[in-house]
Amino acid sequence: MRNQRTFPRKLTYVALVSLLGIFAYFGVGAWAQTPKESQSAVPPLPAGVPATAKRYAVMIMGNPAGQQAVWTAADGSLHIFYQFNDRGRGPKTTSILKLDAKGVPVAETVEGNDYLKSPVHETYALESGTARWKSEIEEGEKKISTPAAYVSVNSAPAELGLLAQAGLENGGRIDLLPEGEATIASLAQLDVEAAGQKKHVTMYAIAGLDFSPTYVWLDDRRTFYATVDAWSTVIPEGWEATAKSLQAAQDQAVHARAAELVRRLAHRPTGLVFAHANLFDAQSAEILKDQSVVVAGNRIRAVGPSDQVATPAGAEVIDATNKTLLPGLWDMHAHVAENDGLLNLAAGVTTVRDLANDTDSLLARRLRIAENQEIGTRIILAGVIDSPGPYQGPTKVLVSTEEEARAAVDNYARLHYVQIKIYSSVKPALVPVIIQEAHKRGLRVSGHIPAEMTAAQCVELGYDEIQHANFLMLNFMPDVKNTNTPVRLTAVAQRGADLDLDSPQVLSFIKLLQDHHTVLDPTLSIFEDMFDASAGKIPRGFQPIARQLPSQVRRGLMSSALTPPPGMEARYQQSFKKMMALIGMMYRAGIPIEDGTDSMAGFALHRELELDVQAGIPANKVLQDATFNAARIMKLDGELGSIAPGRLADLTLVDGDPLTNISDIRKTALVVKDGAIYKPAELDAALGVAR
Numbered sequence: 001m002r003n004q005r006t007f008p009r010k011l012t013y014v015a016l017v018s019l020l021g022i023f024a025y026f027g028v029g030a031w032a033q034t035p036k037e038s039q040s041a042v043p044p045l046p047a048g049v050p051a052t053a054k055r056y057a058v059m060i061m062g063n064p065a066g067q068q069a070v071w072t073a074a075d076g077s078l079h080i081f082y083q084f085n086d087r088g089r090g091p092k093t094t095s096i097l098k099l100d101a102k103g104v105p106v107a108e109t110v111e112g113n114d115y116l117k118s119p120v121h122e123t124y125a126l127e128s129g130t131a132r133w134k135s136e137i138e139e140g141e142k143k144i145s146t147p148a149a150y151v152s153v154n155s156a157p158a159e160l161g162l163l164a165q166a167g168l169e170n171g172g173r174i175d176l177l178p179e180g181e182a183t184i185a186s187l188a189q190l191d192v193e194a195a196g197q198k199k200h201v202t203m204y205a206i207a208g209l210d211f212s213p214t215y216v217w218l219d220d221r222r223t224f225y226a227t228v229d230a231w232s233t234v235i236p237e238g239w240e241a242t243a244k245s246l247q248a249a250q251d252q253a254v255h256a257r258a259a260e261l262v263r264r265l266a267h268r269p270t271g272l273v274f275a276h277a278n279l280f281d282a283q284s285a286e287i288l289k290d291q292s293v294v295v296a297g298n299r300i301r302a303v304g305p306s307d308q309v310a311t312p313a314g315a316e317v318i319d320a321t322n323k324t325l326l327p328g329l330w331d332m333h334a335h336v337a338e339n340d341g342l343l344n345l346a347a348g349v350t351t352v353r354d355l356a357n358d359t360d361s362l363l364a365r366r367l368r369i370a371e372n373q374e375i376g377t378r379i380i381l382a383g384v385i386d387s388p389g390p391y392q393g394p395t396k397v398l399v400s401t402e403e404e405a406r407a408a409v410d411n412y413a414r415l416h417y418v419q420i421k422i423y424s425s426v427k428p429a430l431v432p433v434i435i436q437e438a439h440k441r442g443l444r445v446s447g448h449i450p451a452e453m454t455a456a457q458c459v460e461l462g463y464d465e466i467q468h469a470n471f472l473m474l475n476f477m478p479d480v481k482n483t484n485t486p487v488r489l490t491a492v493a494q495r496g497a498d499l500d501l502d503s504p505q506v507l508s509f510i511k512l513l514q515d516h517h518t519v520l521d522p523t524l525s526i527f528e529d530m531f532d533a534s535a536g537k538i539p540r541g542f543q544p545i546a547r548q549l550p551s552q553v554r555r556g557l558m559s560s561a562l563t564p565p566p567g568m569e570a571r572y573q574q575s576f577k578k579m580m581a582l583i584g585m586m587y588r589a590g591i592p593i594e595d596g597t598d599s600m601a602g603f604a605l606h607r608e609l610e611l612d613v614q615a616g617i618p619a620n621k622v623l624q625d626a627t628f629n630a631a632r633i634m635k636l637d638g639e640l641g642s643i644a645p646g647r648l649a650d651l652t653l654v655d656g657d658p659l660t661n662i663s664d665i666r667k668t669a670l671v672v673k674d675g676a677i678y679k680p681a682e683l684d685a686a687l688g689v690a691r
Helices: 013-023 035-039 158-169 240-265 340-346 359-370 402-414 428-440 455-461 469-474 487-498 504-516 524-532 551-557 569-588 603-614 619-633 662-666 680-687
Strands: 054-060 063-072 078-084 092-099 105-113 119-127 130-134 139-143 148-150 173-177 181-194 197-207 214-218 224-226 232-236 272-281 286-296 299-305 316-319 324-327 329-334 349-354 378-385 419-422 444-447 465-467 519-521 651-654 668-673 676-678
Touching: 054 078, 054 240, 078 158, 092 158, 105 148, 105 158, 119 148, 130 148, 148 158, 158 173, 158 181, 158 197, 158 214, 158 224, 181 240, 197 224, 197 240, 214 240, 224 232, 224 240, 232 240, 240 680, 272 619, 272 651, 286 324, 324 619, 329 340, 329 619, 340 349, 340 668, 340 680, 349 619, 349 668, 359 378, 378 402, 402 428, 419 428, 428 444, 428 455, 455 465, 455 469, 455 504, 465 469, 469 487, 469 524, 469 569, 487 524, 487 569, 504 569, 524 569, 524 603, 569 603, 603 619, 603 662, 619 662, 668 680, 676 680
Parallel strands: 148 173, 272 316, 272 324, 329 349, 349 378, 378 419, 419 444, 444 465, 465 519
Antiparallel strands: 054 063, 054 232, 063 078, 078 092, 092 105, 105 119, 119 130, 130 139, 173 181, 181 197, 197 214, 214 224, 272 286, 286 299, 324 651, 651 668, 668 676
């Protein structure tokens, strides 16, 4: 699902699918790729898979991408082969499991490679009441006296079926290893048919693996049938057409849950007053002391000194003494997924710009939010365009000709998108066509730097902004041509430390950005996670909140780093420091800097703001960038981005002073979005986040 950012190196299937939305469009990796894989969208099954194995198709955005094969060996062990190809990356694993009489795995080995092509060697065994496990990111053991299921960090989709079956055999719940518990509930049943055959399948919700339930479909024997999602689907070969009906039933359950959360968590007062607040005036980037703000409906009605602003009769009064009241924060690089509304609002984020998503699902989600059927932020629409090929992005909008390129832009404009994002495999000849058509339709243009091009060329052609700081550094590595491959990351990690910021090339590029008024969306936090972290450790930006997260989400964070070649760990870290220095230098040159994450909703924006300050941008200017300047870039500063009479009531109350200590931005006390009050403690509880 979700969308973009940095794919962790090793993930459970649940975490991987979750992050396919968080990270799918950015794409990372420190892996080698075979020529055969680079030419084929669907890798072939290996010779060792028996003809009798049950075979499943793996689909990404509706396109064939890989396979899963499941069979029982002569010794009774269960074998699962799993692979897919996503722009040259993707797992290729064989899991061998031993099950007890109730179908609970008591031993498992996993061999192969993970999503980023790093080697996988994982083991688990339960012997004499002691469970032991070991993988590249963790090792441990635990005495157990009740049934428990180990969650492999390299699990295949079929293992969700085993987990659901184990929980059902144990009364609907089961302990998880290394920690946590899962509950399993039946939500829907369907009769499906393909090629004259019929199946009866049941949808189960597994709670305890992620911020929201994980859904899996089992057949009448309680064995794995399918997982379906707007981004990724795994379903028996020949039964792919049934995914649509599964998705419809699953959506019904998801939407019902979302509507119930709205009823419980969105509080709509008849009137609201924030009294005695330290108000952040986003236009001047200054604090106004002891201010009161009156909200009626979804608009700000009055702002001024607390002793001069009257409190309307019946209004709810929030004492904001010693707290900072800011406009709602903006995340300018998001890929909205199911849990993001709650995560963002709990962090004080009230508006996001979605920079690539499935059009149908995003527009439907945006409508549900507008109709108060789902908790969510305001969503600014930006549509992605790529060209077909082995490294194409997971999108349906693929163009090969000028006519197709113009048609794609026109369709986005018809759907009221306001920006086009050019992705990494767009043919260079089509870049000026897309820019011209977009600007003709009044749309902004941004993006990655396509293969065979440089950032300077894209700016000269008319890019309004550039996504990701690695593409800025690649501008000074003109020999790196294949910027649609993993080299766009590994080259920067290995060579970025050598960049001379005082060189004529750097100064000339900065002058070009100035002359063209180009905006930058650096997404620094994802590069910190990749370049500065290491496998088995929580990335620096998530350390303050890691223990609050659901256990399986926390485990996923331990694998977000690239794997440097031996002896190059320090160089990767130095390259990140040079990237930070480059962004600070560009800020001082007057180049606008956006705050976008392309990572975990809510929490990652806090880290992005901290990194901006570390890069040398004053905290008050960072907060201005994340509020008023973001709204101004998107031409919405007349309605959003500041606290003034007549503006829409999007507000964030922080228990502290983020202008003095930017990390206080993590202390969200209360959020108002479109006049509705959201309490972070309640949102966190719904997400399984501890406070």
